[in-house]
Amino acid sequence: MDLVVVGSVAYDSVETKWGKRDNALGGAATFFSVAASHFTRPGLVGVVGDDFRQEDVALMERCGVDLAGLERTAGRTFRWGGVYHDDMNGRDTIFTELNVFEAFEPKLPSAYQNAQFLFLGNIHPSLQSAVLEQVENPRFVGLDTMNLWIDISRNELVNVLERVDALFVNDEEARQLTGKYNLRDAAAAIREMGPSIAVIKRGEYGAIVFSEDDIFIMPAFLLERVVDPTGAGDTFAGGFMGHLAKTQDLTPSNLRRAAVVGSVMASFCVEGFSLDTLEGVSMDDVTRRYREFIELTSFEGLGLGE
Amino acid sequence: MDLVVVGSVAYDSVETKWGKRDNALGGAATFFSVAASHFTRPGLVGVVGDDFRQEDVALMERCGVDLAGLERTAGRTFRWGGVYHDDMNGRDTIFTELNVFEAFEPKLPSAYQNAQFLFLGNIHPSLQSAVLEQVENPRFVGLDTMNLWIDISRNELVNVLERVDALFVNDEEARQLTGKYNLRDAAAAIREMGPSIAVIKRGEYGAIVFSEDDIFIMPAFLLERVVDPTGAGDTFAGGFMGHLAKTQDLTPSNLRRAAVVGSVMASFCVEGFSLDTLEGVSMDDVTRRYREFIELTSFEGLGLGE
Numbered sequence: 002m003d004l005v006v007v008g009s010v011a012y013d014s015v016e017t018k019w020g021k022r023d024n025a026l027g028g029a030a031t032f033f034s035v036a037a038s039h040f041t042r043p044g045l046v047g048v049v050g051d052d053f054r055q056e057d058v059a060l061m062e063r064c065g066v067d068l069a070g071l072e073r074t075a076g077r078t079f080r081w082g083g084v085y086h087d088d089m090n091g092r093d094t095i096f097t098e099l100n101v102f103e104a105f106e107p108k109l110p111s112a113y114q115n116a117q118f119l120f121l122g123n124i125h126p127s128l129q130s131a132v133l134e135q136v137e138n139p140r141f142v143g144l145d146t147m148n149l150w151i152d153i154s155r156n157e158l159v160n161v162l163e164r165v166d167a168l169f170v171n172d173e174e175a176r177q178l179t180g181k182y183n184l185r186d187a188a189a190a191i192r193e194m195g196p197s198i199a200v201i202k203r204g205e206y207g208a209i210v211f212s213e214d215d216i217f218i219m220p221a222f223l224l225e226r227v228v229d230p231t232g233a234g235d236t237f238a239g240g241f242m243g244h245l246a247k248t249q250d251l252t253p254s255n256l257r258r259a260a261v262v263g264s265v266m267a268s269f270c271v272e273g274f275s276l277d278t279l280e281g282v283s284m285d286d287v288t289r290r291y292r293e294f295i296e297l298t299s300f301e302g303l304g305l306g307e
Numbered sequence: 308m309d310l311v312v313v314g315s316v317a318y319d320s321v322e323t324k325w326g327k328r329d330n331a332l333g334g335a336a337t338f339f340s341v342a343a344s345h346f347t348r349p350g351l352v353g354v355v356g357d358d359f360r361q362e363d364v365a366l367m368e369r370c371g372v373d374l375a376g377l378e379r380t381a382g383r384t385f386r387w388g389g390v391y392h393d394d395m396n397g398r399d400t401i402f403t404e405l406n407v408f409e410a411f412e413p414k415l416p417s418a419y420q421n422a423q424f425l426f427l428g429n430i431h432p433s434l435q436s437a438v439l440e441q442v443e444n445p446r447f448v449g450l451d452t453m454n455l456w457i458d459i460s461r462n463e464l465v466n467v468l469e470r471v472d473a474l475f476v477n478d479e480e481a482r483q484l485t486g487k488y489n490l491r492d493a494a495a496a497i498r499e500m501g502p503s504i505a506v507i508k509r510g511e512y513g514a515i516v517f518s519e520d521d522i523f524i525m526p527a528f529l530l531e532r533v534v535d536p537t538g539a540g541d542t543f544a545g546g547f548m549g550h551l552a553k554t555q556d557l558t559p560s561n562l563r564r565a566a567v568v569g570s571v572m573a574s575f576c577v578e579g580f581s582l583d584t585l586e587g588v589s590m591d592d593v594t595r596r597y598r599e600f601i602e603l604t605s606f607e608g609l610g611l612g613e
Contacts (some may be wrong), residue, residue, distance in 0.1 A: 216529065217604070223490060223515065297522055298604065
């Protein structure tokens with residue numbers, strides 16, 4: 002298996018100014034793997050309850066996600082409910098039901114244990130460690146986390162970060178983790194904690210990729226309509242890691258392409274609720290939007306020898 | 308005169324986490340003209356009191372700003388005082404003293420009346436109109452405004468906008484002016500009001516330039532240290548318009564370059580208080596940072612025919 006992701010598979014109840022969806026397929030591992038499935042066949046490690054719908058299994062399988070690592074157990078699937086503010090930047094969580102996720106002990110199928118690319122989605126850092134220990138000799142490990150774990154499980158997080166290649170966080174999380182406000186300083190502090198790559202996600206403002214000798218700053222797409230931002234960060238990471246797994250190229254210039262690919266996938270994700278748009282995207286759609294992104298952002302030299 | 312700017316010349320008292328300055332040279336027309344002076348010889352229309360220091364006249368003259376349009380009158384120079392929040396994004400205004408600005412009636416020297424490029428800095432829209440009427444047949448008119456004028460002088464603002472080529476506003480102002488949240492929609496609404504170009508400034512997140520058949524999205528520099536953001540927007544506009552006046556080229560690709568030049572100039576501006584850094588910048592510094600910006604933001608195609 003080239004690429005394995007561990008994280009939540011969930012039913013989300015989401016309200017935005019464009020509408021409302023109850024119990025729609027969601028979860029970090031779901032968005033990540035469906036995004037990555039455009040580039041490779043990703044394996045998903047997660048857990049769902051006995052209420053998980055067959056049509057949702059079918060959707061992921063149709064996309065080419067390997068579900069050998071998706072455990073089904075008695076109980077209800079993880080559920081999250083939230084309402085987005087009109088500006089789509091803020092949101093209020095209405096409820097979080099861990100359900101079957103509470104007792105989750107990830108076990109990797111043997112076919113996943115030689116994964117080259119591994120993504121540790123936003124779950125408790127101890128679970129992230131437990132998954133990492135089951136993979137023999139991964140070439141590249143990405144990790145996502147959140148303010149909650151930085152607050153309450155800092156030691157476990159710092160411990161797993163030592164063994165990770167790329168940390169994916171938003172600017173607030175980067176600042177909270179490092180105590181540095183300036184993003185250059187925060188990225189330097191992250192890189193001292195272990196990851197050689199810090200990917201700072203800035204939502205509607207794009208992303209910054211810090212690596213050994215390179216900094217790449219990119220804006221985000223300017224969409225006609227953002228319907229539902231849920232899953233955008235996981236979709237970005239899925240496109241990013243999927244592109245790396247497909248190309249097997251970790252050079253700085255390919256990390257830049259990976260970030261643009263991630264942004265392209267996220268731009269599709271937020272145009273609909275749940276996986277509505279992401280599911281139907283073709284490789285032609287991806288390359289077309291990648292090209293649009295070049296057109297939106299490129300500019301010429303000053304013609305003064307620069 | 309290729310380029311004329313009207314706006315405030317001020318003494319600013321500014322406090323940021325990096326220090327405090329009282330009665331430092333500032334004002335929209337000052338930042339704009341010093342930035343533009345790297346590309347052309349700009350003429351400044353404004354007013355100062357009899358307390359205006361000779362050393363500040365000397366600074367602007369040394370930069371190559373034409374001061375024939377700077378009126379000196381009895382009274383005190385316009386003063387503004389503010390304190391920036393630690394994140395440098397928000398600020399609290401401590402005081403605003405209009406002083407000699409209150410009775411300002413801009414009169415253009417005859418040498419300014421054939422200006423090709425005109426920038427109407429952020430002053431009352433009626434004053435902007437009065438200046439515009441004194442210029443015979445400008446080729447390109449830029450205008451800046453703010454929430455206050457959108458609130459209390461909307462009709463006058465709409466009136467002057469009909470005769471303007473480019474509106475420079477931040478995202479909040481664009482939304483307030485048009486009632487549209489999405490920036491594509493806001494820009495379309497602005498372009499229906501008169502200006503063929505809408506330049507949306509996003510502070511630390513860059514800028515977007517909307518023109519006839521073109522959208523250009525750019526991030527901003529990631530600086531080691533932002534010392535004082537005062538004047539960044541005016542400096543951006545000064546670099547933008549200065550580059551246009553120098554190159555006499557209004558094609559979309561040159562508007563893109565102008566935006567990057569503006570961002571380069573603004574990046575120097577915020578690295579020091581007042582005009583401390585902007586004043587000493589050389590054309591070599593400008594081209595070097597322009598080249599850095601290319602390095603920070605460029606990426607390659609996917610190699611899939613895109």
